[in-house]
Amino acid sequence: xxxxxxxxxxxxxxxxxxxxxxxxxxxxxxxxxxxxxxxxxxxxxxxxxxxxxxxxxxxxxxxxxxxxxxxxxxxxxxxxxxxxxxxxxxxxxxxxxxxxxxxxxxxxxxxxxxxxxxxxxxxxxxxxxxxxxxxxxxxxxxxxxxxxxxxxxxxxxxxxxxxxxxxxxxxxxxxxxxxxx
Amino acid sequence: xxxxxxxxxxxxxxxxxxxxxxxxxxxxxxxxxxxxxxxxxxxxxxxxxxxxxxxxxxxxxxxxxxxxxxxxxxxxxxxxxxxxxxxxxxxxxxxxxxxxxxxxxxxxxxxxxxxxxxxxxxxxxxxxxxxxxxxxxxxxxxxxxxxxxxxxxxxxxxxxxxxxxxxxxxxxxxxxxxxxxxxxxxxxxxxxxxxxxxxxxxxxxxxxxxxxxxxxxxxxxxxxxxxxxxxxxxxxxxxxxxxxxxxxxxxxxxxxxxxxxxxxxxxxxxxxxxxxxxxxxxxxxxxxxxxxxx
Numbered sequence: 001x002x003x004x005x006x007x008x009x010x011x012x013x014x015x016x017x018x019x020x021x022x023x024x025x026x027x028x029x030x031x032x033x034x035x036x037x038x039x040x041x042x043x044x045x046x047x048x049x050x051x052x053x054x055x056x057x058x059x060x061x062x063x064x065x066x067x068x069x070x071x072x073x074x075x076x077x078x079x080x081x082x083x084x085x086x087x088x089x090x091x092x093x094x095x096x097x098x099x100x101x102x103x104x105x106x107x108x109x110x111x112x113x114x115x116x117x118x119x120x121x122x123x124x125x126x127x128x129x130x131x132x133x134x135x136x137x138x139x140x141x142x143x144x145x146x147x148x149x150x151x152x153x154x155x156x157x158x159x160x161x162x163x164x165x166x167x168x169x170x171x172x173x174x175x176x177x178x179x180x181x
Numbered sequence: 182x183x184x185x186x187x188x189x190x191x192x193x194x195x196x197x198x199x200x201x202x203x204x205x206x207x208x209x210x211x212x213x214x215x216x217x218x219x220x221x222x223x224x225x226x227x228x229x230x231x232x233x234x235x236x237x238x239x240x241x242x243x244x245x246x247x248x249x250x251x252x253x254x255x256x257x258x259x260x261x262x263x264x265x266x267x268x269x270x271x272x273x274x275x276x277x278x279x280x281x282x283x284x285x286x287x288x289x290x291x292x293x294x295x296x297x298x299x300x301x302x303x304x305x306x307x308x309x310x311x312x313x314x315x316x317x318x319x320x321x322x323x324x325x326x327x328x329x330x331x332x333x334x335x336x337x338x339x340x341x342x343x344x345x346x347x348x349x350x351x352x353x354x355x356x357x358x359x360x361x362x363x364x365x366x367x368x369x370x371x372x373x374x375x376x377x378x379x380x381x382x383x384x385x386x387x388x389x390x391x392x393x394x395x396x397x398x399x400x401x402x403x404x405x406x407x408x409x410x411x412x413x414x415x416x417x418x419x420x421x422x423x424x425x426x427x428x429x430x431x432x433x434x435x436x437x438x439x440x441x442x443x444x445x446x447x448x449x450x451x452x453x454x455x456x457x458x459x460x461x462x463x464x465x466x467x468x469x470x471x472x473x474x475x
Binding site for chain 1: 185268273294318325
């Protein structure tokens with residue numbers, strides 16, 4: 001979608017993306033010639049349509065480094081989720097805020113930073129917490145959100161089984177080798 | 182007054198550019214995959230997933246490097262059949278390593294992530310009306326999977342497609358034109374009719390149609406050691422694409438599939454030989470470069 005300032009016959013530029021409100025995005029455009037501003041207000045369906053493309057919405061941070069703070073389109077989506085499950089809502093706003101499956105993967109509740117390494121084992125005993133080195137965390141952060149919680153839980157289990165309470169890149173490589181990946 | 186095409190860019194959100202960049206990353210991620218083969222049908226319940234897994238196994242046994250992407254996100258079955266349910270996903274240096282079957286086939290299936298008691302759901306700003314955006318979301322997810330997992334150097338990446346003639350065409354549109362298609366039918370007039378529609382729809386695009394496989398073409402009776410008819414015999418209509426082979430139904434094999442046992446672990450049967458034949462036909466229909474590595 002493009003916006004044209006009719007009096008100036010000049011393409012308008014995206015300036016800001018306001019915080020989400022009930023699934024609606026408020027996107028402000030301005031004319032670089034006359035400075036006229038207008039806001040595009042999307043309804044939740046329009047928001048969802050553009051969100052479904054899996055792209056970031058907001059001013060191009062490379063081209064508009066001085067722009068007013070913009071919001072990722074994922075934020076309104078997460079905040080606009082129907083209320084009713086506060087636990088899931090909490091997860092959605094922490095480590096897995098952009099995860100599209102936050103509402104339905106039980107393992108995700110074990111994958112937040114708060115609960116990392118504290119997954120309750122079958123025997124009900126609280127396992128010892130597992131620490132992640134920054135290098136391992138970086139590798140975890142590189143993978144898709146929807147796989148991250150399961151990967152975290154599984155790797156921590158793998159580390160504990162080998163008597164380690166720390167996940168570093170060596171453990172990750174060992175896991176890859178162990179499972180023939 | 183300027184028109185849409187007179188204006189370069191979209192004012193700063195770069196939505197189209199981002200979509201193009203994602204596609205470029207997908208293409209780059211699949212650069213070392215020699216062949217992309219989608220196994221579809223249009224009709225559901227014809228055995229696409231079973232056939233995909235067994236063909237992958239037969240090709241793997243020939244020494245080819247094979248991976249399966251279970252693209253049926255809403256009804257994933259590869260995780261169970263390939264024995265990678267609850268498999269560990271390990272973060273690599275930049276991408277996620279894929280779980281592998283015992284015989285070394287890399288498999289991505291939503292079934293590894295989502296318990297069978299749960300349905301795939303997405304967060305949505307729009308409450309309801311999912312028909313307006315869901316397909317877009319699922320293809321964005323497919324793109325993320327192609328982009329984020331370590332497919333690496335492969336001879337063959339097989340896509341196990343969901344049912345639906347229109348979905349089959351959507352996958353053809355989304356995947357690269359170099360993706361070839363194999364369609365699966367069963368000896369029923371209804372199934373053949375639906376597959377014929379898929380053939381007609383796919384024929385309008387640039388993707389190659391390698392042929393079709395007639396699955397459940399009779400059943401293998403172990404007591405009689407013979408193939409017996411499963412459907413009332415009808416004259417098969419001309420499908421306008423080559424027949425890569427016919428595969429009988431084997432109740433015991435189906436049971437093994439549910440348990441995640443691979444074909445290679447089972448004694449040789451007429452069904453196994455039929456699958457071997459289809460695998461060879463598939464190889465023959467692909468480029469000559471698909472000969473197993475020496």
